[in-house]
Amino acid sequence: MTGHIEPMVGRYVHVDIAGTTHRIYFEEAGSGIPLVCLHTAGSDGRQWRHLLADEAFAKAFRIIAFDLPWHGKSNPPADWDGTEYQLTTARYTETIRAFCAALDLDRPVVMGCSIGGRIVLNLAIDHAAEFRALIGLEAADFQAPWYDTSWLNRPDIHGGEVCAALVSGLVAPQSPAETRMETLWAYKQGGPGVFKGDLYFYRVDGDLRGRTKAIDTSACPLYLLTGEYDFSCSPEDTLRTAAGIPGAAVVVMEKLGHFPMSENPDQFRRYIAPVLDAIKQQKTI
Structure with missing residues (x-):
């Protein structure tokens, strides 16, 4: 074969969430420490394709990115009757834990x-012992x-185009046109x-103010990285959130916006590489 084949492999896993079976799509690459990657609101696991294709990271990490139900290649559950979709803190937390348990x-x-990034903080509050480390990108309480x-789901508006328009300003101006698009x-x-x-x-449901003070970073290291744009x-x-969490490592990433891993993967790599190395070496940065 002469075509370039990327290393990630995609599969489905059947996961029980709140008593209902969900068929969840995920892609993975590499071996070693499991690294589960969560996409942003309204998107899917494709945002992590550059990390999945990173041969250096894949030597030490089993990188896994999954599509939440209703997102990407993960359909709604079979018994869904068309009721309005709303993501809650409890549902989101249960989905992540159930996915990790299923694998x-x-x-x-x-x-x-x-x-x-927000739900990572909730995992740190309630389930820190289950994780080796937690990384919140663009995360705050x-x-x-x-x-x-109300503009995001109306019959007189193209939903996809208005969603993309809403978030377009969150991409840093230095991000390459190709990865921006x-x-x-x-x-x-x-x-x-x-x-x-998702919003x-x-x-509404994910306000963690007053709760993050319960995070114990000695039980599970916490890294918070946010783009300057x-x-x-x-x-x-x-920075305000990190100030209330003793031991949290916080970095403001230059030339990056709200989607660092997909909008400018080379720039993001400069910041995530030291974090992954610290986790691999079990040290702080």
Whole structure:
């Protein structure tokens, strides 16, 4: 064969969530320490393809990215009757834990971005012993909504285009045009109401103010990295959150916005490489 074949392999796993079987799509590459990657609201696991294809990281980590139900190649459950989709803290947490259990992962590292970064904080609060380390990208205990979600699921508006338009300003100006457009394309393909449903968790149900003080970073290291151009979860939001968590490592990433792993993967690599090395070596940065 003469074509370039990327190393990740995609499969489905059947996962029991709240008594209902879900067929969840995931891609993985590499071997070693399990590293589970959580995509942003309204998108899917394609955001992590550059990390999955990184041969150096794959030598020490089994990198796994899955699509939440309703996202990407993970359909809604078979018994879904069309009821409006809304992501809650409890549901999101249970989904991650059930997925890790279904793959029999031994104390995985979990790295999430945006809503994935927020839920990482909840994992640190309630389930730290289950994880080797937690990485929150564009993560904070709360951000005041700057958007009107009623625009995200209306019959007179193309949902995918308005979702992509909403987040387009969150990409740093230095991000290459190719990866910028790839990041936005996933939003244009999202299912009806899915982005809006994810933002229910982000703006209503997932307020962690007052709870993050319970995080014990000696039990599970916590890394928080936020792009300097992110105005949804601003560096100030992340720094404020980290200030209330003794031992949390915090970095503001230059020339990056809200989607670091997909909008500018080379720049993101400069920041995530030391974190993954620290986890591999079981040291702090």
